[in-house]
Amino acid sequence: MAAENLSKGGRRREQILSAAVELFGEVGYRGTSLRDIAQRVGITHPGLLYHFHSKQELLSAVLARRDETDEANFRFDDQPTARAHAERLLELADHNSTTPGIIELFATLSAESTDPEHPAHDYFSRRYRRVIDLFQGLFDRLGEEGELRDGVDTTELGLIFTALMDGLQVQWLYEPEQVDVAGVLRRFFNGYLREPLGV
Amino acid sequence: MAAENLSKGGRRREQILSAAVELFGEVGYRGTSLRDIAQRVGITHPGLLYHFHSKQELLSAVLARRDETDEANFRFDDQPTARAHAERLLELADHNSTTPGIIELFATLSAESTDPEHPAHDYFSRRYRRVIDLFQGLFDRLGEEGELRDGVDTTELGLIFTALMDGLQVQWLYEPEQVDVAGVLRRFFNGYLREPLGV
Numbered sequence: 001m002a003a004e005n006l007s008k009g010g011r012r013r014e015q016i017l018s019a020a021v022e023l024f025g026e027v028g029y030r031g032t033s034l035r036d037i038a039q040r041v042g043i044t045h046p047g048l049l050y051h052f053h054s055k056q057e058l059l060s061a062v063l064a065r066r067d068e069t070d071e072a073n074f075r076f077d078d079q080p081t082a083r084a085h086a087e088r089l090l091e092l093a094d095h096n097s098t099t100p101g102i103i104e105l106f107a108t109l110s111a112e113s114t115d116p117e118h119p120a121h122d123y124f125s126r127r128y129r130r131v132i133d134l135f136q137g138l139f140d141r142l143g144e145e146g147e148l149r150d151g152v153d154t155t156e157l158g159l160i161f162t163a164l165m166d167g168l169q170v171q172w173l174y175e176p177e178q179v180d181v182a183g184v185l186r187r188f189f190n191g192y193l194r195e196p197l198g199v
Numbered sequence: 200m201a202a203e204n205l206s207k208g209g210r211r212r213e214q215i216l217s218a219a220v221e222l223f224g225e226v227g228y229r230g231t232s233l234r235d236i237a238q239r240v241g242i243t244h245p246g247l248l249y250h251f252h253s254k255q256e257l258l259s260a261v262l263a264r265r266d267e268t269d270e271a272n273f274r275f276d277d278q279p280t281a282r283a284h285a286e287r288l289l290e291l292a293d294h295n296s297t298t299p300g301i302i303e304l305f306a307t308l309s310a311e312s313t314d315p316e317h318p319a320h321d322y323f324s325r326r327y328r329r330v331i332d333l334f335q336g337l338f339d340r341l342g343e344e345g346e347l348r349d350g351v352d353t354t355e356l357g358l359i360f361t362a363l364m365d366g367l368q369v370q371w372l373y374e375p376e377q378v379d380v381a382g383v384l385r386r387f388f389n390g391y392l393r394e395p396l397g398v
Contacts, residue, residue, distance in 0.1 A: 026314055030230035104313060111310035114303060114372035115225055125373050132370075153390075156383055163366025170365060171331075171358065173313035174324050184355055184362075191352075 013051050015041050017065060020058050025104035028112050029059055029120065056119050062105075063123050082141040087197055089138065090189060093165065094182040103169050110166070132158040142193070152192050164188060212250050214240050216264060219257050224303035227311050228258055228319065255318050261304075262322050281340040286396055288337065289388060292364065293381040302368050309365070331357040341392070351391050363387060 079085040136158025172179040190196035278284040335357025389395040
């Protein structure tokens, strides 16, 4: 929903969510307090509590928002060919490199949430499984449609491609000018194909 | 230096460093207080301050300790052949998977420290540069010594291998039973070689 169509309360909620994404990404979930978030929005602590009753509720809302976006993004397996599916996913990776705040959020939260006690632990466990399966399915389908070079073993490619994306994003956060995440992913991906994808 | 050869003060210092490694890994540098660390060691807050005057000083000591270990680990380029060098580095990766505390420390701190204001930011910037250069140099040397398959482009392999290690380690922290970091790295690495490395 575009911000201009929201009620005043809805807009305030959006501002709080945006500030939470920024702060969770910058200093982690555990390093952020509700007071920090209220301060960034420019409202009082009780004003924030009117919209979200706890930090955990706010985290759930941030992650649910990502799930909505992911639903739209991941639902690409209705593409007619594996090549078309691959194109869409790599375009998505290109697009992600324009949203450093979200990348920082995921890099920080996913590392922090390896602790089984962390409130986002189950979310990230499920998400990893899902992203790995998505890419594994894509490589398998590319194989079935005869797109892979001879001798490519797809067994671990879902795991590998997911790990590569994560690791490159962290490197990019350190050296945004020097690490071309989308370019490296595209060249890496094309290394497995008989014919490279179009640009 | 082995713990039994240390003075009482030296042993206490070691206990504090170990507790800091654990807590920085579990909840991040920003999520940890000196009081938390003192509590884990079983000493008072002033007792801890006698050994380390600030959290930042303790972080520096933790990272300096890692640098000593790395110095020993990374100084493998005196190996007679690129294959021998590769063997040693992959053994090191195998060994790392037996030290989950250190892996958790690096996964959490490296994500948290992408913020340029974080006291470990410069440390991780330098470390990434160094690890990437190390692997890039290894792949280049493997090429010069005729060990790589035809058509392998080494240009980005240092970056890629480093990213893959990082990403796999995070996945492993979520699913330690299911992600075989050292095995995946070894098979990935061997995929570029004419003849696989010995086990």
